Amino acid sequence: MRERQQEADFTPPRGLSNPHVQTLLPRCLPRPRLARDVESLELPDGDFVELNWIRPSPTSSTAPILVLFHGLEGSFHSPYARWLLATASRMGWRAVLMHFRGCGSQPNRLPRAYHSGDTADAYWLTAELSRRYPGALKVAAGVSLGGNMLLKLVAEQGGSGLDLAGAIIVSAPLDLAASADTLHQGFSRVYERHLLKALKRKVAPRLVRGELPLSLNGEALERIDSLRGYDDAVTAPLHGFKGADDYYRRASAGRLLGDIELPTLILHADDDPFMPAALFQRLPQPSAAVHLEITHHGGHVGFMEWRNKRLSPWLARRLARELEGWASLGDSWRSITDHRLSRSDS
Incomplete structure (x- = not known):
């Protein structure tokens, strides 16, 4: 072995x-x-x-x-x-x-x-x-x-x-929480911004069309500046989590x-x-x-x-x-x- x-x-x-x-x-x-x-x-x-x-x-x-x-x-x-x-x-x-x-x-x-x-x-x-x-x-x-x-x-x-x-x-x-925090620091924010841009580009049209049950508009989406913020406002409520912390705790393998x-x-x-x-x-x-x-x-x-x-x-x-x-x-x-x-x- x-x-x-x-x-x-x-x-x-x-x-x-x-x-x-x-x-x-x-x-x-x-x-x-x-x-x-x-x-x-x-x-x-x-x-x-x-x-x-x-x-x-x-x-x-x-x-x-x-x-x-x-x-x-x-x-x-x-x-x-x-x-x-x-x-x-x-x-x-x-x-x-x-x-x-x-x-x-x-x-x-x-x-x-x-x-x-x-x-x-x-x-x-x-x-x-x-x-x-x-x-x-x-x-x-x-x-x-x-x-x-x-x-x-x-x-x-x-x-x-x-x-x-x-x-x-x-x-x-x-460890999703630790990763989200790491991506919000130093040069790693370059990767965070790249991922956020891709995520927002995909979800923004669906918000405009009213397809997603979120209390969020386009302007609020654009103001999100971290993956933790995105997960708190989009990922978590869209998939039945109480917030980003709940999502990270339950989803981390x-x-x-x-x-x-x-x-x-x-x-x-x-x-x-x-x-x-x-x-x-x-x-x-x-x-x-x-x-x-x-x-x-x-x-x-x-x-x-x-x-x-x-x-x-x-x-x-x-x-x-x-x-x-x-x-x-x-x-x-x-x-x-x-x-x-x-x-x-x-």
């Missing part, structure tokens, strides 16, 4: 170790070109999410599946999404990204959006994948907000509630680290500018099912390294190694999963 915590094998290029450089570099580099099929997956409440299936897809119905959940206001076009999906596809995996509600090509139908603790849609998707591909090994990966959501889902469902062999969590804000039963890899940079330093010292001890890899550098979903005489995403290389490990199990993964499920039921 692997050690529960170790230093990751990521080394930033000389002169490019600054956390903000690492965070911003991926946006400056070419992204893999990927063909995709877009599917609208209907949800039980009458809304929908968009699925992005990478082409060409494997012909075998038992080909392994990677399902990816993006970050706050992320999408199929995010650099990390392209790299991770391309990596899985090249390895013969069936790769799919789920756009959270309203993050795809069309606005969602209902008077709500998505948030860091909203696990219902991901649970519905995993059940649908299980129905369509019952014999396929399935691994889920979540990045940033999607990572917090995925870890919370895994904790909620225990060892027997999901048809997943494992989970991969990348740069997840597992870090408090559930000791409850994880599914094999889970967590990748985190100690200098992530979206989170306080030494994040995992603030959180409960992870369970034995969690393997935590922490880098000294890497920024927020950065992890750019110098390899083969060019800048390359270490995340893609690390994902490939993890997927190779799962694929090498072959048919034995089912017996391992069955053993885990029977142990959970006992």
